[in-house]
């Protein structure tokens with residue numbers, strides 16, 4: 236089976252991890268700071284906070300922005316459940332905004348419309364989470380302008396988009412958002428096995444997230460409530476978590492970062508080749524808006540009548556092609572239906588959920604694997 240995504244680990248990655256394994260610090264050591272500094276420099280932002288998953292990063296981002304009971308967070312249904320769950324961890328409610336039929340990202344017009352209604356009803360969200368689907372950045376300038384007008388905060392779920400860019404700036408620069416979150420799960424662009432990162436330009440948000448990743452504890456005398464000159468003294472200021480990344484993971488991430496430009500290059504090349512190979516097929520191909528460099532985490536097509544996505548899915552899996560579906564709309568999950576969401580509320584995301592088919596795409600994909608995917612798709616569609 237050719238998987239839809241697969242990590243690319245080389246000898247340098249392996250020895251970087253082994254070096255840490257033989258060192259004094261397996262966790263909370265110097266490699267964490269090196270990885271954070273490298274990612275902050277890459278994104279052109281002041282702070283990067285490494286954690287054990289993007290899910291944890293979303294959680295501490297919401298906490299740092301003060302999300303709590305009585306607040307609401309808006310995201311899209313066309314995402315992984317974690318983009319919405321972070322609000323529930325904080326006791327806040329979730330609502331959704333439908334997606335754009337061309338980019339499959341948040342529909343900025345629908346967002347503007349919903350905000351105007353919410354303002355009239357006195358029910359504006361505290362946080363909006365745009366998700367950069369498949370590696371293509373959302374229209375952050377437009378979302379940033381709405382944030383200024385309506386006073387909500389923005390967390391970019393860039394789990395798909397490390398290494399991409401928008402308006403000439405790297406994703407993660409936080410020029411139009413408060414916080415950006417990356418995932419380093421093995422199917423993503425680059426990996427630390429499990430792992431994630433939160434980036435921000437704001438000193439206070441960075442400090443709050445650093446505290447929340449480690450039990451709410453500070454060792455900074457300036458932040459303490461009581462003063463002590465004793466070197467062993469620390470204070471827990473709030474209820475935090477253990478969301479720390481290990482130095483083993485940071486070493487892997489740092490080593491992988493060296494090849495991030497290559498990963499993005501390679502994914503863009505394969506996406507261009509898919510585009511050329513499918514130009515005559517009766518499918519909706521992904522489109523990247525002007526001024527955006529996608530990091531192509533996913534190559535997702537939409538399959539419409541007379542073809543049946545589910546039938547195609549089964550045929551392709553039978554042919555050894557590890558196709559996948561991104562995404563089952565989050566509001567249709569039983570957990571969210573129990574909160575009152577229903578089919579029909581977000582028609583574009585629901586159509587996407589019925590039609591989307593993700594083909595294998597990863598940096599190490601061979602020409603033979605690529606040709607096998609193209610041939611198999613052409614066979615079932617012609």
Ligand SMILES: *Cc1c(COP(=O)(O)O)cnc(C)c1O
Nearest residue numbers: 288289290315317394418420431
């Ligand atoms: C993968 C993913 C996450 C969660 O990432 P983890 O690192 O596995 O916690 C969150 N949001 C989106 C959109 C994702 O694709």
